[in-house]
Amino acid sequence: MSILGGEGFSLPVVTETPVVAVDLQFSDSAKKALKENMNGDEHTHVLVISAQSGGCSGYLYDMKIIEDPNDNSFQRLDVDGIPVIVHNKDSSLLSGILVDYKDTLMGGGFQITNPNADRSCGCGQSFG
């Protein structure tokens, strides 16, 4: 029998995360870049913005275009016709962020400014 086959393991640990109504700001350049990246799929796909552990400051931003999960654990916003979703567990970390887009060869792409962050990494991908 493996050591993992015994008794006494807890149920998965959960943490209480405050859920707030998410408000996101997109600059004009970010909206334009988002539309280009969506490539007409906005009826079936969504942009999901999320946070996960890591980076120099504790949390990393992540942005993905995925098929619409139609899951009510996400909050949904409409950004000039593009559906953007944020998971409730990330709402307090991400509400109020400003998403910008820089069209430069070095360090370009989507950039996030987060008013909830006490600090952020030099590369802009991490906050804490």
Next chain:
Amino acid sequence: MTNYLNGNSEHFVLDSSVTLLKGSDSLKVIDRTVSTKLTKMDNLDRQSTLFCDANGRIVDQVSIIVIDGQLLVLSDKGESQATRNKLVTGVSWDEDCEVLNADNAISQIVIVCKNPDLVLAKFQIESILLRNDRVMEKEDLLISMKKFSSCHVIDILVPKERCDDLLVSLEESKSKLGPLERWDFLRINNGIPSLLDSRGKLPGDLGMGGLISLDKGCYPGQEIHARMDSRGKSAKQMLKIKSETKLDVGKIVINDLGRIFVTSSATNGEVSLSLAICDSVVGDRVSFNLPDGTKGLAEILTSV
């Protein structure tokens, strides 16, 4: 080096915290948060690593074991809740990783011994097969071993319900069960730092540079660690101090050593041993007199 053992072997039930990470993304989740590259770990590999804050200072030191695609994380009891919360909040919405408290499921026993084969014979294990960076799975036990200059330290993880049976077997192997104060004394003698020594310190100041992977990319504290590495060797050193009187934990100034910070201290009634951080490098071995006139000897620990 004196091993200070009573007989061939002494063993201790550690008050450590055990966390189980289940799910296909577990290794990825924890790898993002710690100072050491873990992504290449295979089944039954064991790796020590550090959780640091954004200022590069240690907040928890843990040992990770991969077993059947799941991870066992051994850490300090005092920080376990904070470390578990950090792991749980760091799981992305689309990742498969659950964090389980295994404190009531698994016990950790350490054996400090001169001749490991005398202790291990009862378990039909040859010490030559044991390593520090891998665990051996023997029925429901996970066993690893590290060799020090004067002794061996065997680490056993056992299901909680089997712990008493294991303790009886160890007593039958002539090993003596000791209190945690005694373990503190022996671990200090072998230069094994606990979170008592490392909490709030920079890894380089403790000789823990081996637990920093500068090639793994960003993790909390990475910018500080990279900057310190680029500046060269740390000005501070970890010392093991042997003295006639027990040193109090905290800052003290000693002639010939200068200012030191004692991080942990233990005594066997005759000799006191301490781990301390010294502000400046003074030499490999330094004899000194304490303010009360008693003598002491400090040795630099090159890596821990």
